[in-house]
Amino acid sequence: MKFTCNRDNLVEAINVVQRAISGKTTMPILEGILIEVIEELKMTANDLDLGITYEIPAIIEEVGSVLVSSKTFGDIVRKLPDIYVTIETSEANNLVIITSGKARFEISMMDIDEYPQVNFIDEEESVTFENEILRSLIKQSIFATADDDSKPMFKGVFIDKEGKTVNFVALCNSKMAIKHTSMENEKEFKILVPTRILNEVYKVLQITNENMSMAWSKTQVMFYNSHFKIISRLINSEYLKYRDLIPREDKLRVVVSTKDFLHAIERSALVMQDSSKYPMVLTTDMDEIVISAKAERGHSEERLPAQVNGSSLTIGFNTSNFIDCLKVIDDETISLHFTTSLGPCIVRGEEYDDYVFLVMPVRLKL
Amino acid sequence: MKFTCNRDNLVEAINVVQRAISGKTTMPILEGILIEVIEELKMTANDLDLGITYEIPAIIEEVGSVLVSSKTFGDIVRKLPDIYVTIETSEANNLVIITSGKARFEISMMDIDEYPQVNFIDEEESVTFENEILRSLIKQSIFATADDDSKPMFKGVFIDKEGKTVNFVALCNSKMAIKHTSMENEKEFKILVPTRILNEVYKVLQITNENMSMAWSKTQVMFYNSHFKIISRLINSEYLKYRDLIPREDKLRVVVSTKDFLHAIERSALVMQDSSKYPMVLTTDMDEIVISAKAERGHSEERLPAQVNGSSLTIGFNTSNFIDCLKVIDDETISLHFTTSLGPCIVRGEEYDDYVFLVMPVRLKL
Numbered sequence: 231m232k233f234t235c236n237r238d239n240l241v242e243a244i245n246v247v248q249r250a251i252s253g254k255t256t257m258p259i260l261e262g263i264l265i266e267v268i269e270e271l272k273m274t275a276n277d278l279d280l281g282i283t284y285e286i287p288a289i290i291e292e293v294g295s296v297l298v299s300s301k302t303f304g305d306i307v308r309k310l311p312d313i314y315v316t317i318e319t320s321e322a323n324n325l326v327i328i329t330s331g332k333a334r335f336e337i338s339m340m341d342i343d344e345y346p347q348v349n350f351i352d353e354e355e356s357v358t359f360e361n362e363i364l365r366s367l368i369k370q371s372i373f374a375t376a377d378d379d380s381k382p383m384f385k386g387v388f389i390d391k392e393g394k395t396v397n398f399v400a401l402c403n404s405k406m407a408i409k410h411t412s413m414e415n416e417k418e419f420k421i422l423v424p425t426r427i428l429n430e431v432y433k434v435l436q437i438t439n440e441n442m443s444m445a446w447s448k449t450q451v452m453f454y455n456s457h458f459k460i461i462s463r464l465i466n467s468e469y470l471k472y473r474d475l476i477p478r479e480d481k482l483r484v485v486v487s488t489k490d491f492l493h494a495i496e497r498s499a500l501v502m503q504d505s506s507k508y509p510m511v512l513t514t515d516m517d518e519i520v521i522s523a524k525a526e527r528g529h530s531e532e533r534l535p536a537q538v539n540g541s542s543l544t545i546g547f548n549t550s551n552f553i554d555c556l557k558v559i560d561d562e563t564i565s566l567h568f569t570t571s572l573g574p575c576i577v578r579g580e581e582y583d584d585y586v587f588l589v590m591p592v593r594l595k596l
Numbered sequence: 597m598k599f600t601c602n603r604d605n606l607v608e609a610i611n612v613v614q615r616a617i618s619g620k621t622t623m624p625i626l627e628g629i630l631i632e633v634i635e636e637l638k639m640t641a642n643d644l645d646l647g648i649t650y651e652i653p654a655i656i657e658e659v660g661s662v663l664v665s666s667k668t669f670g671d672i673v674r675k676l677p678d679i680y681v682t683i684e685t686s687e688a689n690n691l692v693i694i695t696s697g698k699a700r701f702e703i704s705m706m707d708i709d710e711y712p713q714v715n716f717i718d719e720e721e722s723v724t725f726e727n728e729i730l731r732s733l734i735k736q737s738i739f740a741t742a743d744d745d746s747k748p749m750f751k752g753v754f755i756d757k758e759g760k761t762v763n764f765v766a767l768c769n770s771k772m773a774i775k776h777t778s779m780e781n782e783k784e785f786k787i788l789v790p791t792r793i794l795n796e797v798y799k800v801l802q803i804t805n806e807n808m809s810m811a812w813s814k815t816q817v818m819f820y821n822s823h824f825k826i827i828s829r830l831i832n833s834e835y836l837k838y839r840d841l842i843p844r845e846d847k848l849r850v851v852v853s854t855k856d857f858l859h860a861i862e863r864s865a866l867v868m869q870d871s872s873k874y875p876m877v878l879t880t881d882m883d884e885i886v887i888s889a890k891a892e893r894g895h896s897e898e899r900l901p902a903q904v905n906g907s908s909l910t911i912g913f914n915t916s917n918f919i920d921c922l923k924v925i926d927d928e929t930i931s932l933h934f935t936t937s938l939g940p941c942i943v944r945g946e947e948y949d950d951y952v953f954l955v956m957p958v959r960l961k962l
Contacts, residue, residue, distance in 0.1 A: 305866050306866045306867075325894075333860070334897050335894060335897075337893055497672070497676075497701075500675060500701070532700070533698045
């Protein structure tokens with residue numbers, strides 16, 4: 231095997247596929263990157279849960295394939311002196327030779343016969359998302375998943391396609407997000423996609439302008455564009471009737487600046503040593519919303535101008551649940567909808583109506 | 597006590613004095629910041645080894661002083677919404693009230709009577725350094741100190757003033773730095789100043805254009821400008837006859853690009869899992885210097901164009917010792933001076949002659 235390629239392209243490919251390498255694998259073979267040169271240069275990594283391939287252009291002198299340590303190979307390539315890099319194998323010595331400018335490295339091959347194949351699914355059942363749209367579908371849903379070892383349902387985003395509308399839904403014990411968009415395609419399906427693959431897809435969407443397609447089978451989901459493929463198992467779990475969680479009507483409606491509200495909540499958490507242990511308290515006062523907190527470090531209170539409609543209410547929330555929501559909102563102003571001090575707060579944009587967030591309150595000690 | 601000041605000035609003052617607060621103190625009182633308002637607003641922190649005060653302008657309504665938790669106070673002030681902040685005490689409730697815009701915080705006072713005074717020394721024995729010059733004196737010496745629990749002598753910079761020349765000298769088992777400059781002042785003195793105070797002085801020199809003075813007694817050293825003071829104990833230790841460590845003559849002299857040499861050494865370390873365990877090897881070949889290494893991950897070799905004068909040599913070095921040296925050099929090219937494969941390498945600038953660095957080799961296995 232021998233090829234020459236652009237160093238920065240190679241670094242990009244390594245950075246993407248390395249995300250399929252888990253730092254704590256017990257199988258050393260999974261710390262390898264598979265380099266295959268046939269008609270293109272293709273790099274692959276996988277940890278049995280997640281598999282990624284990435285193709286980049288190369289001047290190919292000799293086809294072949296080799297498995298190298300992802301860490302060693304990545305560390306070296308990132309620091310190469312020249313913009314071009316030539317990689318060739320010396321089969322006799324079991325070595326991979328990396329040259330760039332006047333620098334030359336020899337590293338050992340890993341045993342390619344031991345490497346578990348990644349079986350990408352075919353693309354019969356598929357839909358294509360515009361880059362920007364898929365980014366916002368992921369960004370405005372994934373924050374509501376849970377990252378601890380909770381119910382399987384909480385660890386993924388439920389993609390629920392009904393007619394021309396696709397909903398990205400995520401929820402956990404304390405919050406829920408529903409983000410939707412309309413598509414040309416009328417195919418209907420419901421799949422529960424693990425958080426991890428969506429995080430990686432999101433990162434790739436940021437380094438390219440290309441649109442991204444999604445294909446799926448009964449057990450797997452794959453995202454792909456012209457030079458990138460990522461595959462993961464689906465989560466096998468029932469999903470909640472999520473729309474039923476949103477109250478039909480509200481008793482108090484508050485319109486407030488998203489940024490000011492976010493910053494006031496962040497400040498209220500400053501009096502808490504551990505913000506998961508203390509609530510912030512929201513109340514309304516004429517045309518103001520009042521954010522206050524009392525904890526080990528002291529007491530805080532901040533007033534923000536707001537449009538207040540309905541009966542007044544005192545309600546407590548965990549600050550980080552609200553902060554997670556507000557951070558992914560692009561609208562300048564939002565409306566908050568309340569029922570009782572034990573009912574959820576519904577957050578909607580004033581400008582965009584393609585998302586609904588729900589935040590559960592915490593019971594205040596009297 | 598009551599005053600109003602600019603939030604960003606207050607943040608700057610907190611950031612500077614907080615560096616005297618050790619994260620692992622066993623005396624909770626030393627986690628406090630002392631705020632004193634007399635004619636100016638003065639903030640102080642100390643951990644018994646190091647004391648810092650910083651003064652900023654304020655509109656003073658009522659003089660007084662208070663001790664607050666550095667962490668709580670700092671976290672709150674950094675996030676305040678308005679550019680102005682008013683701080684007042686409520687003696688009856690033992691509270692400090694912080695208001696800024698529509699945000700208000702109440703935090704508790706710490707017991708000011710328990711707080712150990714910082715005794716700054718008077719300024720009889722003192723010299724003044726230009727800002728830029730003191731920065732480079734510190735930067736080009738301090739890297740050669742040792743940060744582990746080694747000999748006291750290795751943990752400070754020896755400031756050796758002879759006639760009009762001041763030398764900043766640092767050394768440890770593997771390297772030495774001598775940086776000098778000339779001053780108007782002819783006062784002679786020798787003091788061994790702990791690394792820690794110089795690191796903090798360096799940071800303050802970066803946020804101001806002001807020059808910095810240094811005063812000292814038999815046991816203490818203080819650096820100060822118009823609004824900042826920092827004091828520390830001196831290290832009580834003999835110092836080596838450091839000039840004797842530099843060989844009188846050399847047998848090989850190599851002139852090379854500083855940046856290319858640095859990057860080649862960094863790359864050679866990429867084949868090592870732990871760069872402290874393997875040497876890089878330097879040899880010369882006609883008009884090239886060859887940097888190579890062999891370790892667990894493989895083999896590397898890089899050739900750089902160089903002016904080579906003298907008899908050839910094969911010599912090993914720990915990469916990080918050389919990297920530390922090269923990183924603080926501003927010259928585009930340097931000259932490396934060698935005697936034998938067990939003698940030190942002397943590094944000098946081609947453009948500036950106000951520093952000499954020494955790097956000890958490691959013995960190569962044959």
